[in-house]
Amino acid sequence: MVEEMEEAYWSLFDGAAAQATVRQMLARLPKIARQIGQLAWRADRNATRALIICELASAAMTAFGLMASVSVLQALFAQGPTPDRVWAALPQLLAVVGCLAARGLLEGGVSAAQAQVTPKIRTALETEFLSLTAHVRLEVVDNPDWHDEAYRANDRGLFYARQIIGQVVDLASAMLALMGTAGVLSVLHPALLPLLLLSVVPVGAAAVHSARARFHSYKRYNALQRRVRVFSWLLLEPDAAAELRSDTAQRALLEEHHRLVSKIAEEDTQLGMRSAALALAGRTAGGLALGVTYTALGAMLIAGWLPLAAGAGAVLAIQTSQSSLKRLINVSHLVYEHAMWVDDLLAFQQRCRKLTPRQNDLAAPPTVKTITLRDVTYAYPGRDTPALDRVSLTLTSGEAVAFVGLNGSGKSTCARVLAGLYDAQDGTVCWDGVNVQEMDAQSVHAQVACVLQDPVRFPFSALSNLTISTGTLTEADPQRALDAARASCAEQVIAGLPHQWDTLLSKRFRGGRQLSAGQWAKIAVGRGLYKKAPVLLLDEPTASMDPPSEHGIYEAVLRSDLRQDRITVLISHRLASVVDCDRIYVFDEGRIVEAGTHQELMDLGGAYASMFTLQASGYRTTAGPDDEAVCA
Numbered sequence: 001m002v003e004e005m006e007e008a009y010w011s012l013f014d015g016a017a018a019q020a021t022v023r024q025m026l027a028r029l030p031k032i033a034r035q036i037g038q039l040a041w042r043a044d045r046n047a048t049r050a051l052i053i054c055e056l057a058s059a060a061m062t063a064f065g066l067m068a069s070v071s072v073l074q075a076l077f078a079q080g081p082t083p084d085r086v087w088a089a090l091p092q093l094l095a096v097v098g099c100l101a102a103r104g105l106l107e108g109g110v111s112a113a114q115a116q117v118t119p120k121i122r123t124a125l126e127t128e129f130l131s132l133t134a135h136v137r138l139e140v141v142d143n144p145d146w147h148d149e150a151y152r153a154n155d156r157g158l159f160y161a162r163q164i165i166g167q168v169v170d171l172a173s174a175m176l177a178l179m180g181t182a183g184v185l186s187v188l189h190p191a192l193l194p195l196l197l198l199s200v201v202p203v204g205a206a207a208v209h210s211a212r213a214r215f216h217s218y219k220r221y222n223a224l225q226r227r228v229r230v231f232s233w234l235l236l237e238p239d240a241a242a243e244l245r246s247d248t249a250q251r252a253l254l255e256e257h258h259r260l261v262s263k264i265a266e267e268d269t270q271l272g273m274r275s276a277a278l279a280l281a282g283r284t285a286g287g288l289a290l291g292v293t294y295t296a297l298g299a300m301l302i303a304g305w306l307p308l309a310a311g312a313g314a315v316l317a318i319q320t321s322q323s324s325l326k327r328l329i330n331v332s333h334l335v336y337e338h339a340m341w342v343d344d345l346l347a348f349q350q351r352c353r354k355l356t357p358r359q360n361d362l363a364a365p366p367t368v369k370t371i372t373l374r375d376v377t378y379a380y381p382g383r384d385t386p387a388l389d390r391v392s393l394t395l396t397s398g399e400a401v402a403f404v405g406l407n408g409s410g411k412s413t414c415a416r417v418l419a420g421l422y423d424a425q426d427g428t429v430c431w432d433g434v435n436v437q438e439m440d441a442q443s444v445h446a447q448v449a450c451v452l453q454d455p456v457r458f459p460f461s462a463l464s465n466l467t468i469s470t471g472t473l474t475e476a477d478p479q480r481a482l483d484a485a486r487a488s489c490a491e492q493v494i495a496g497l498p499h500q501w502d503t504l505l506s507k508r509f510r511g512g513r514q515l516s517a518g519q520w521a522k523i524a525v526g527r528g529l530y531k532k533a534p535v536l537l538l539d540e541p542t543a544s545m546d547p548p549s550e551h552g553i554y555e556a557v558l559r560s561d562l563r564q565d566r567i568t569v570l571i572s573h574r575l576a577s578v579v580d581c582d583r584i585y586v587f588d589e590g591r592i593v594e595a596g597t598h599q600e601l602m603d604l605g606g607a608y609a610s611m612f613t614l615q616a617s618g619y620r621t622t623a624g625p626d627d628e629a630v631c632a
């Protein structure tokens, strides 16, 4: 039933490491290391410096320790009585202990420096990501491609950015350890280097294969995990709880959930079996290669190319390098794939920087006397037909106008365009004669209060739910809040809350209170009024309110003195609420088809008159003789 979820639209790089050749992977690793190094450098220079120094010193200690071990062996394999040989080996033995202790300390230093840098990178990336996405222009958010990219960057890029520092450090340490042991072997005898290669190639090949099998499986596993998350979320989500129970849909969802988790368990077992088989093959091949290596080593010893002690040292070095190599291969797969996601995140952030609203010195006027739209056209991204098609109108301060029309006719779009939230693609929107596209966007937004039909239910206190319209959660003007709550009928709602203004409005948190849809609508109107902006947009604000509250709000918004200094735009499908507006614009397919007062439009007998008459007929009593009077 949910096969379309098999392949996540954002799972762009899943399994990329499994597709890439080993050469491609190796070629990319230096660039990745440099990129992550730059991120770390920007986040904390001192800790990054300490990290690099500790990492290099720790690798050097591994190599010195190995050299010292070879010296110990040389002393022990020398001529003479055993106690003398042991005494002779003692300084080198102490050097081995010293190197091991120093390496332990340096590894501790690496972890400490990593602990300093990683959270800083994470915080910096996350803050920057949210700041950029929260500020891009509104029309960008409507673009489904941008939305996909943002989701992917958040879900994948930020997630892997948290892990990649540790992985790159692991990669560097495995690589340095490998280079160190190779260096020691070449000092012992240059012919030992090909022997090292011979012994590590089968182990490396087995590690590559099992890492790839894991990555192939990961892709499939990941798609299943997403589907499981959908079902878990539906079963847990408070907003879905009532419908789930009334539809008695829990069992169906649980069954699907069970089916999916069983598939994941199967996938897990298969992967485990495949890995075990690969590991066995790798170990067998590795054992054979080791046999060949040791035979060659023996031949070198017999031929006198190498002293016995150096031969023993070579065995030690080969074993150390095998474990470093396995670590290197495993972690380079992870780094390769995860770096793609981090790259994607950084590229997305770069794109967002170019999508922010314009900033300039021309600020919007503090009071807006007129808003004029001339032949304004606006089409949403990816849509062929414009949502607004050559719309012209003029609004004046002190006026309350209404936008009415069928669903999808362009009312909300027009309100957003005149408020400077969307830029007209054709035509002009002028505030007091100046094109809004020449004004600083944020200063324009500060002059507009928007109340939407489906307002954001901020999980904050009742007071913060109002003050957020002025861009703050903590600074409040109590009298202004009280006035706004009174005008929006939210006062009674707040009075009924256990901690009044301080009550948390969310049932997701302990002590929080859940409001009804109508109560939320009153809070939203209060929020709009609290802003005291010169432009007020009310987009079906009372659709879920009871009749007395609706009446109270229209009294406050349309008929009080408050409206004198502002331009009020009301969008409503309940035409009874717009009869008192100074002008009513009727929208149809993105155009204004009628405009005038209620009476003028009724006299016109067009679209408005027929909608109004239809709606009013619903209020007629069936009594008969008074029918006409009720509609008037």
Ligand SMILES: Nc1ncnc2c1ncn2[C@@H]1O[C@H](COP(=O)(O)OP(=O)(O)OP(=O)(O)O)[C@@H](O)[C@H]1O
Pocket (backbone or CB within 6 Å): 142, 380, 381, 383, 387, 405, 406, 407, 408, 409, 410, 411, 412, 413, 414, 587
């Ligand atoms: N964010 C969006 N992205 C893409 N298309 C959109 C978006 N919002 C609206 N539209 C489309 O633009 C057209 C006009 O929508 P708009 O919301 O302005 O209509 P409306 O008159 O306010 O409708 P309603 O009465 O249903 O609220 C519709 O065809 C709608 O599908």
